[in-house]
Amino acid sequence: MKGLFDLSEVANYFFRKKDPNRKSNFNLRTMHRINKLSIMMFLAGVIYFIIKHW
Template sequence: MGVLNQIAEYLYLKKKDPNRPHSTFVKYMHGINRLSILLFLLAMIILAIKLLW
């Protein structure tokens, strides 16, 4: 599975693999990864705005 597919699954842009085993810890890990990706994108947007102004 590629990196872009994983990011799409984390951000709910793509359906998750139905054959993947279900685990509570994996759900927590994906939630934290989703949050970190969104915060990173927000920080990059803020940085770009500050550099352009």
């Protein structure tokens, strides 16, 4: 059960440093922005649902 609520990977995704050796392009940057936005929207929805039904 403890592994289900481990949010360290999500936090690392948002706050990791950029790798200078990795090649970056527009598609990759856009994909990461969309992923971050969708994670934030999901967490906001979960928090809203918990507050509303508590």
